[in-house]
Amino acid sequence: MTSNTHADYRLSQLDQLEAESIHIFREVAAEFEKPVLMFSGGKDSIVMLRLAEKAFYPAKIPFPVLQVDTGLDFDEVLETRDNWVNRLGLRMIVASVEEAIEKGIVVDDGKTSRNRLQIGTLLNTIEEEGFTAAFGGGRRDEEKARAKERVYSHRDDFGQWDPKNQRPELWSLYNGRIHGGEHMRIFPLSNWTELDIWDYIHREEIEIPSIYFAHEREVVRRDGMLLSVSDAVVPKESEQTETLTVRFRTVGDKSQTGCVESTAKTTAEIIDEIAIAKVTERGATRGDDRFSEAAMEDRKKEGYF
Amino acid sequence: MDLLRFATAGSVDDGKSTLIGRLLLDSKAIFEDQLEAVESTSQSRGYDYTDLALLTDGLRSEREQGITIDVAYRYFATPKRKFIIADTPGHVQYTRNMVTGASTADLGLVLVDARQGLTEQSRRHAVLLSLLRVPHLVLAVNKMDLVDYDQATFDKIHEEFTSFATKLSIPDLEIIPISAKLGDNVVKRSENMPWYDGQSLMHHLENVHVASDRDLVDTRFPVQYVVRPKSDEFHDYRGYAGQVAGGVLKPGDEVVVLPSGLTSKIAGIDLFDHEITEAYPPMSVTVRLEDDVDVSRGDMIARVNNAPKPSQDIDAMICWMTNEPLRPRQKLAIKHTTRTGRAMVKDIQYRLDVNTLHRDQDTKELALNEIGRVQLRTTVPLLCDPYSKNRTTGSFILIDEATGVTVGAGMINSGS
Numbered sequence: 001m002t003s004n005t006h007a008d009y010r011l012s013q014l015d016q017l018e019a020e021s022i023h024i025f026r027e028v029a030a031e032f033e034k035p036v037l038m039f040s041g042g043k044d045s046i047v048m049l050r051l052a053e054k055a056f057y058p059a060k061i062p063f064p065v066l067q068v069d070t071g072l073d074f075d076e077v078l079e080t081r082d083n084w085v086n087r088l089g090l091r092m093i094v095a096s097v098e099e100a101i102e103k104g105i106v107v108d109d110g111k112t113s114r115n116r117l118q119i120g121t122l123l124n125t126i127e128e129e130g131f132t133a134a135f136g137g138g139r140r141d142e143e144k145a146r147a148k149e150r151v152y153s154h155r156d157d158f159g160q161w162d163p164k165n166q167r168p169e170l171w172s173l174y175n176g177r178i179h180g181g182e183h184m185r186i187f188p189l190s191n192w193t194e195l196d197i198w199d200y201i202h203r204e205e206i207e208i209p210s211i212y213f214a215h216e217r218e219v220v221r222r223d224g225m226l227l228s229v230s231d232a233v234v235p236k237e238s239e240q241t242e243t244l245t246v247r248f249r250t251v252g253d254k255s256q257t258g259c260v261e262s263t264a265k266t267t268a269e270i271i272d273e274i275a276i277a278k279v280t281e282r283g284a285t286r287g288d289d290r291f292s293e294a295a296m297e298d299r300k301k302e303g304y305f
Numbered sequence: 306m307d308l309l310r311f312a313t314a315g316s317v318d319d320g321k322s323t324l325i326g327r328l329l330l331d332s333k334a335i336f337e338d339q340l341e342a343v344e345s346t347s348q349s350r351g352y353d354y355t356d357l358a359l360l361t362d363g364l365r366s367e368r369e370q371g372i373t374i375d376v377a378y379r380y381f382a383t384p385k386r387k388f389i390i391a392d393t394p395g396h397v398q399y400t401r402n403m404v405t406g407a408s409t410a411d412l413g414l415v416l417v418d419a420r421q422g423l424t425e426q427s428r429r430h431a432v433l434l435s436l437l438r439v440p441h442l443v444l445a446v447n448k449m450d451l452v453d454y455d456q457a458t459f460d461k462i463h464e465e466f467t468s469f470a471t472k473l474s475i476p477d478l479e480i481i482p483i484s485a486k487l488g489d490n491v492v493k494r495s496e497n498m499p500w501y502d503g504q505s506l507m508h509h510l511e512n513v514h515v516a517s518d519r520d521l522v523d524t525r526f527p528v529q530y531v532v533r534p535k536s537d538e539f540h541d542y543r544g545y546a547g548q549v550a551g552g553v554l555k556p557g558d559e560v561v562v563l564p565s566g567l568t569s570k571i572a573g574i575d576l577f578d579h580e581i582t583e584a585y586p587p588m589s590v591t592v593r594l595e596d597d598v599d600v601s602r603g604d605m606i607a608r609v610n611n612a613p614k615p616s617q618d619i620d621a622m623i624c625w626m627t628n629e630p631l632r633p634r635q636k637l638a639i640k641h642t643t644r645t646g647r648a649m650v651k652d653i654q655y656r657l658d659v660n661t662l663h664r665d666q667d668t669k670e671l672a673l674n675e676i677g678r679v680q681l682r683t684t685v686p687l688l689c690d691p692y693s694k695n696r697t698t699g700s701f702i703l704i705d706e707a708t709g710v711t712v713g714a715g716m717i718n719s720g721s
Binding site: 008009010011012013015016017018019020022023026027029030053054055056057058059060140141147148163164166167168169170171172173175177178179190191193195196 | 306307308375376377378379380382386387389401402404405408409516519521529530532533534535536538539542546547548553575576577578585587588589591602626638640641643696697700701702704709710711714
């Protein structure tokens with residue numbers, strides 16, 4: 001256990017970030033009728049869950065978690081997700097993209113990525129369940145469009161974000177007012193960077209999916225990315241598969257998320273690797289951000305995290 | 306490693322975005338794919354240099370117009386510190402964005418163009434940072450390369466600004482000659498200005514002492530949330546969760562709960578699953594009391610002989626943030642620490658001209674981006690301190706009850 005008491009009354013950057021995030025969780029739990037935490041089983045959402053655990057301890061986390069099941073999630077991620085949910089005794093709602101397609105809530109035209117289909121599925125579940133606040137693991141350092149996102153990000157009754165009409169956010173005074181049908185996206189990790197997340201996982205010895213660590217995997221090179229061969233990624237005749245030592249920096253759906261060659265087997269080794277990384281985690285491994293410089297902004301306006 | 310939050314103010318012309326791009330680039334916070342995107346955009350626009358400003362202009366409309374219209378947050382770290390930059394637009398029509406960025410800053414960075422000297426805009430930025438009680442201010446005199454690194458030019462600006470700053474409340478001021486474009490005095494001391502014997506901007510940012518800026522004397526603990534597990538293991542547990550806003554809390558301290566005035570002693574302070582011996586700002590902790598007193602969200606725990614007086618008549622400086630002006634008799638929702646209530650505008654005493662510090666007493670209203678001294682009457686007593694003493698217990702926001710939008714930011718002078 002780390003000591004958080006210092007003779008000179010200074011807090012380390014991780015302790016300051018932790019205190020800020022815990023404050024946000026408690027504000028939302030106090031002021032919103034029906035919050036939910038978006039839990040993908042990825043590292044950022046796991047850190048969120050850990051912070052929520054701390055915010056309400058020894059009481060249980062007073063809201064459920066919601067996972068959008070793309071049908072293309074990595075097994076290792078689902079396993080870790082279940083471990084966390086069971087350990088904390090949480091209610092988990094699974095919003096299935098497959099089901100949403102069957103019900104005609106979203107349309108799979110064969111060209112749209114699962115990540116984009118998540119938007120409709122997610123918004124539909126928020127509306128059906130009547131959630132008024134949804135915690136997301138987005139960080140401002142991820143992408144330029146996110147740099148201006150508020151901690152409390154207001155969504156209209158179509159679930160859309162209007163970047164030009166955001167509420168001013170001052171001090172740590174968050175404004176949670178919404179009208180019926182609207183909801184608020186809450187980003188408790190706004191001020192964390194990728195390195196902070198890893199430092200925290202390392203310090204707190206947090207369980208994360210095994211695919212974040214180096215392992216051998218059959219991959220295929222496609223559009224400059226290394227994709228894991230699976231039912232979602234079937235090599236074309238012109239493509240050659242290779243077995244490489246890789247790890248994932250983000251864990252989205254299997255058809256879109258690439259891995260990187262790496263030998264980092266521990267959190268400490270990952271931290272060393274990130275400290276000298278030359279490409280952002282999204283730039284390296286997320287096909288869905290690569291189409292245009294404004295790709296993220298477009299998806300955010302539609303209601304993507 | 307600790308954390309420094311700083312706000313930058315300035316317009317495109319001052320080279321602010323270039324400076325931030327330079328800090329990110331030189332501290333290696335910029336990745337190859339980000340740099341490549343910026344290089345290709347610069348090329349497609351026909352620039353013969355890489356426009357570092359493109360790194361920080363996030364939203365598409367801003368990239369197209371070439372201006373920064375909202376607060377953007379940027380992150381970088383050196384081996385010594387992690388930095389959070391609140392990058393704000395400089396023009397007067399974005400005063401509210403600057404106020405927003407400055408509200409959480411430990412340090413404010415104002416840029417001037419060495420060729421232009423002090424402008425109305427740079428004075429306004431200093432006024433706003435001082436009003437928001439940002440304890441450290443850096444004036445970066447930029448584009449020194451364009452005045453041949455001339456000492457006399459710098460000295461003139463230095464003298465003019467120092468004399469202006471005496472009218473403001475700026476506890477710590479540093480003035481540094483730089484060239485953001487070429488990197489002089491940004492990370493490394495410049496060889497082009499041997500007459501300057503101060504430190505580089507980065508060196509100052511890494512070393513400026515901010516821990517003592519927080520109030521460690523006057524104990525203030527706004528209760529955010531009551532933790533009651535009601536589980537078998539923690540059947541009788543009742544803890545008051547919150548973020549310390551001032552002072553140092555210790556087990557055994559005699560405390561008073563406001564506004565009820567009931568007293569008790571701190572039985573223990575919990576941080577997750579372990580007890581701690583001290584809690585101080587900005588820690589988020591859970592406090593247990595020895596007695597079973599009634600405490601709920603919105604209450605405040607303070608010391609018996611050092612507690613704020615519950616006040617419903619509030620005298621404050623308000624920055625107005627919406628198109629429809631603020632007028633006397635107007636009713637608004639108010640959020641102060643963890644307390645929410647309603648407020649009525651009793652009087653607008655004056656409008657402050659943030660360029661000249663002139664007080665316009667004939668004003669009848671405050672328009673968008675204007676700042677003025679206002680008297681409010683609140684439905685619930687606020688447990689407040691002057692903003693000059695505590696930026697957490699001295700600040701509030703005003704919310705339009707119909708739209709739910711944050712329309713005003715308040716800094717308390719006094720309450721009664």
